[in-house]
Amino acid sequence: MTQKDATQTFPDKLLSGYQRFMQGRYADERDRYRDLAEAGQKPHTLIVACCDSRAAPETVFNSGPGELFVVRNVANLVPPYAPDGEYHSTSAALEFAVQSLRIRDIVVMGHGRCGGISAALDPGLKPLSPGDFIGRWMGLLKPVAAELQNSSLLTTAERQTALERISIRHSIENLRSFPCISILEEQKKLRIHGAWFDISTGELWVMDWKTGDFIRPDH
Amino acid sequence: MTQKDATQTFPDKLLSGYQRFMQGRYADERDRYRDLAEAGQKPHTLIVACCDSRAAPETVFNSGPGELFVVRNVANLVPPYAPDGEYHSTSAALEFAVQSLRIRDIVVMGHGRCGGISAALDPGLKPLSPGDFIGRWMGLLKPVAAELQNSSLLTTAERQTALERISIRHSIENLRSFPCISILEEQKKLRIHGAWFDISTGELWVMDWKTGDFIRPDH
Amino acid sequence: MTQKDATQTFPDKLLSGYQRFMQGRYADERDRYRDLAEAGQKPHTLIVACCDSRAAPETVFNSGPGELFVVRNVANLVPPYAPDGEYHSTSAALEFAVQSLRIRDIVVMGHGRCGGISAALDPGLKPLSPGDFIGRWMGLLKPVAAELQNSSLLTTAERQTALERISIRHSIENLRSFPCISILEEQKKLRIHGAWFDISTGELWVMDWKTGDFIRPDH
Amino acid sequence: MTQKDATQTFPDKLLSGYQRFMQGRYADERDRYRDLAEAGQKPHTLIVACCDSRAAPETVFNSGPGELFVVRNVANLVPPYAPDGEYHSTSAALEFAVQSLRIRDIVVMGHGRCGGISAALDPGLKPLSPGDFIGRWMGLLKPVAAELQNSSLLTTAERQTALERISIRHSIENLRSFPCISILEEQKKLRIHGAWFDISTGELWVMDWKTGDFIRPDH
Numbered sequence: 001m002t003q004k005d006a007t008q009t010f011p012d013k014l015l016s017g018y019q020r021f022m023q024g025r026y027a028d029e030r031d032r033y034r035d036l037a038e039a040g041q042k043p044h045t046l047i048v049a050c051c052d053s054r055a056a057p058e059t060v061f062n063s064g065p066g067e068l069f070v071v072r073n074v075a076n077l078v079p080p081y082a083p084d085g086e087y088h089s090t091s092a093a094l095e096f097a098v099q100s101l102r103i104r105d106i107v108v109m110g111h112g113r114c115g116g117i118s119a120a121l122d123p124g125l126k127p128l129s130p131g132d133f134i135g136r137w138m139g140l141l142k143p144v145a146a147e148l149q150n151s152s153l154l155t156t157a158e159r160q161t162a163l164e165r166i167s168i169r170h171s172i173e174n175l176r177s178f179p180c181i182s183i184l185e186e187q188k189k190l191r192i193h194g195a196w197f198d199i200s201t202g203e204l205w206v207m208d209w210k211t212g213d214f215i216r217p218d219h
Numbered sequence: 220m221t222q223k224d225a226t227q228t229f230p231d232k233l234l235s236g237y238q239r240f241m242q243g244r245y246a247d248e249r250d251r252y253r254d255l256a257e258a259g260q261k262p263h264t265l266i267v268a269c270c271d272s273r274a275a276p277e278t279v280f281n282s283g284p285g286e287l288f289v290v291r292n293v294a295n296l297v298p299p300y301a302p303d304g305e306y307h308s309t310s311a312a313l314e315f316a317v318q319s320l321r322i323r324d325i326v327v328m329g330h331g332r333c334g335g336i337s338a339a340l341d342p343g344l345k346p347l348s349p350g351d352f353i354g355r356w357m358g359l360l361k362p363v364a365a366e367l368q369n370s371s372l373l374t375t376a377e378r379q380t381a382l383e384r385i386s387i388r389h390s391i392e393n394l395r396s397f398p399c400i401s402i403l404e405e406q407k408k409l410r411i412h413g414a415w416f417d418i419s420t421g422e423l424w425v426m427d428w429k430t431g432d433f434i435r436p437d438h
Numbered sequence: 439m440t441q442k443d444a445t446q447t448f449p450d451k452l453l454s455g456y457q458r459f460m461q462g463r464y465a466d467e468r469d470r471y472r473d474l475a476e477a478g479q480k481p482h483t484l485i486v487a488c489c490d491s492r493a494a495p496e497t498v499f500n501s502g503p504g505e506l507f508v509v510r511n512v513a514n515l516v517p518p519y520a521p522d523g524e525y526h527s528t529s530a531a532l533e534f535a536v537q538s539l540r541i542r543d544i545v546v547m548g549h550g551r552c553g554g555i556s557a558a559l560d561p562g563l564k565p566l567s568p569g570d571f572i573g574r575w576m577g578l579l580k581p582v583a584a585e586l587q588n589s590s591l592l593t594t595a596e597r598q599t600a601l602e603r604i605s606i607r608h609s610i611e612n613l614r615s616f617p618c619i620s621i622l623e624e625q626k627k628l629r630i631h632g633a634w635f636d637i638s639t640g641e642l643w644v645m646d647w648k649t650g651d652f653i654r655p656d657h
Numbered sequence: 658m659t660q661k662d663a664t665q666t667f668p669d670k671l672l673s674g675y676q677r678f679m680q681g682r683y684a685d686e687r688d689r690y691r692d693l694a695e696a697g698q699k700p701h702t703l704i705v706a707c708c709d710s711r712a713a714p715e716t717v718f719n720s721g722p723g724e725l726f727v728v729r730n731v732a733n734l735v736p737p738y739a740p741d742g743e744y745h746s747t748s749a750a751l752e753f754a755v756q757s758l759r760i761r762d763i764v765v766m767g768h769g770r771c772g773g774i775s776a777a778l779d780p781g782l783k784p785l786s787p788g789d790f791i792g793r794w795m796g797l798l799k800p801v802a803a804e805l806q807n808s809s810l811l812t813t814a815e816r817q818t819a820l821e822r823i824s825i826r827h828s829i830e831n832l833r834s835f836p837c838i839s840i841l842e843e844q845k846k847l848r849i850h851g852a853w854f855d856i857s858t859g860e861l862w863v864m865d866w867k868t869g870d871f872i873r874p875d876h
Contacts, residue, residue: 069271374651525790
């Protein structure tokens with residue numbers, strides 16, 4: 001039977017999780033889902049986050065449907081503005097969030113133990129496949145990673161955390177290279193934030209917008 | 220105070236959501252987070268999902284930390300394999316998930332009322348900004364969108380649902396253009412799935428891997 | 439014996455079913471049948487349905503005697519208004535229902551897995567007999583079927599469902615080509631509806647009269 | 658809301674009847690519906706019946722899903738074989754049932770108090786609309802109706818019943834004008850029957866295939 005086949009193939013964990021969703025959150029928020037479907041989404045925040053399975057923004061910020069517009073790529077990078085006629089996944093999402101959804105806040109959210117950042121710090125990293133897509137993608141950090149790679153004073157973990165945070169500031173700079181973002185930010189119609197999530201302790205560190213330092217808001 | 224500044228600027232909704240996370244899920248799963256930090260992530264599934272605020276995979280599949288490696292871009296597209304030396308956000312995430320994390324299942328997950336798909340169906344769509352990033356990105360669907368754009372027989376909603384599903388099949392074809400994916404799939408070490416989430420009704424439709432049809436596993 | 443002959447020839451299943459009817463529904467509704475015989479029928483709704491054995495309107499709508507005036511032809515088609523002096527089975531039934539019985543609602547009711555629609559989508563369909571009556575009859579859908587026949591993006595099942603629904607809208611347009619119908623509809627003395635029945639799941643999808651979309655009223 | 662609109666417009670009686678169907682027959686026969694959807698229909702009998710709301714074949718023969726392939730037109734007429742390239746609703750259904758579904762029994766089922774037959778007996782009948790579709794359709798009976806119209810010996814009710822039965826025999830003759838039917842009947846692969854249902858008493862009268870008389874099988 002056609003239906004049996006498809007059901008048997010689809011991962012059991014996802015199907016059982018979906019059943020919990022339907023009996024739980026969806027049952028509780030049915031009206032909200034209907035309204036969001038009819039009226040369209042109006043998320044308050046765009047989050048640029050990492051693909052990492054331990055740092056989902058909806059989980060860390062306990063967010064419900066309709067709240068967060070979320071781009072996720074390896075190491076939560078924002079590439080620089082490049083109107084070169086090529087397709088740019090992240091830039092397209094930024095443009096859509098800012099120009100079409102008119103979101104008011106953008107958060108670049110990094111996290112500890114990021115595999116992409118590790119790769120960027122490894123001078124001898126071999127391509128994962130002949131296409132070397134991770135190598136190219138993390139190459140976006142080459143200008144800032146090179147200095148740390150050569151540092152003998154920082155421990156491995158310190159280098160890692162340092163680049164995780166440097167990378168957030170770097171992505172925020174790149175965000176501002178998009179005219180549609182920098183103009184709105186100057187007009188105070190859009191705010192840009194940085195955040196770093198410590199997977200182990202659960203701590204959220206927020207970037208100070210003046211100094212670029214990461215601090216814990218509850219400390 | 221520096222700390223106040225950062226705290227005052229960071230969106231209140233995110234901070235209060237984070238407090239709920241810490242008192243709820245994190246408190247309950249503290250050990251799991253620690254283990255995941257120490258041992259590294261071992262997600263069972265890669266999900267290519269949309270940025271849409273109403274269709275977060277962790278929510279729909281009720282997934283906990285460590286389970287899903289998630290790429291999110293506008294309209295959950297997978298571009299074709301293009302080892303051209305440029306950076307490719309989605310391809311980098313695929314490569315990392317398959318080659319480094321050795322995930323066993325990939326799900327391309329679309330959803331109803333997708334704004335990116337709407338844009339792809341609008342023949343008169345104007346660039347959202349001079350960079351026209353959405354236009355370029357949704358241009359990945361141009362070959363399949365053109366036929367539907369010209370259809371006067373389908374309603375607007377029918378065209379939308381049709382392209383949302385066609386696009387999932389198209390992305391799955393593109394997935395298979397990556398040698399590292401198609402080889403593992405042939406060796407039965409990797410399985411590829413499609414899913415479509417109806418925001419309004421909460422229904423999950425799963426793609427039949429033989430026919431490409433979307434069916435509800437519980438029907 | 440003459441009587442034996444006729445009894446022996448007539449299908450057993452029908453005779454035994456008729457006995458159940460007499461002992462069941464007829465025994466329960468004897469007075470209603472008498473009244474309906476004496477006073478004449480006053481059905482509230484005309485249904486244009488398919489001949490398909492799995493989609494009888496009285497079954498799907500759990501209707502009793504006297505409620506539904508039912509036209510059934512292959513694929514529940516309404517031909518366009520053609521006062522050409524030829525005999526037109528469906529047009530005669532429409533005229534009788536609207537002008538003589540003064541019904542107030544018309545439902546064009548399609549269904550999934552319709553064999554007539556399959557035939558309309560098969561570009562290489564050979565005549566079933568030299569008269570090619572199915573070919574001619576389904577030719578009423580030629581203008582709308584051609585576009586779908588050429589689609590390589592939709593699966594076979596998707597093309598089928600699409601044409602089943604397009605055909606309902608097409609028949610509703612044809613209904614409105616009858617002056618006696620369009621005038622009454624404008625005067626709000628007659629309402630026209632579309633419905634699509636999923637044989638497999640039992641779901642009834644109702645046409646939204648504004649958009650033409652099919653939705654489930656209980657969702 | 659779109660969904661509300663469509664639901665409010667669709668006749669309440671049908672929606673509540675559909676709910677009874679889903680909770681009753683569909684719930685009881687879910688597997689049968691699924692099998693019928695997957696495997697396709699295999700009805701044992703084609704019934705040519707009248708649109709009349711008091712004479713639904715599924716009701717009179719207490720038939721379940723998948724049993725009866727049903728054509729319904731005004732006065733249950735079968736037109737003569739006319740391979741003229743025009744569309745013929747009833748002939749298309751016959752062809753489909755016999756050639757594609759390979760049904761083994763055909764029943765032409767008339768009934769008492771038939772409005773179409775009344776119209777055929779009324780020499781002064783005015784067109785119901787300028788198209789005069791009922792006039793044209795019942796004109797198929799003109800050759801047999803004329804004699805009864807002029808009879809002053811039969812009462813009105815006798816003329817009505819007489820034509821109802823004559824018409825069944827006439828339709829059976831027309832059935833046999835279709836080569837695909839007469840050939841199969843000669844090969845004993847197909848049987849043709851007549852039946853007449855008395856709405857008032859619930860009696861079923863079956864046609865004797867040798868004499869053409871209508872008799873009650875249980876008498």
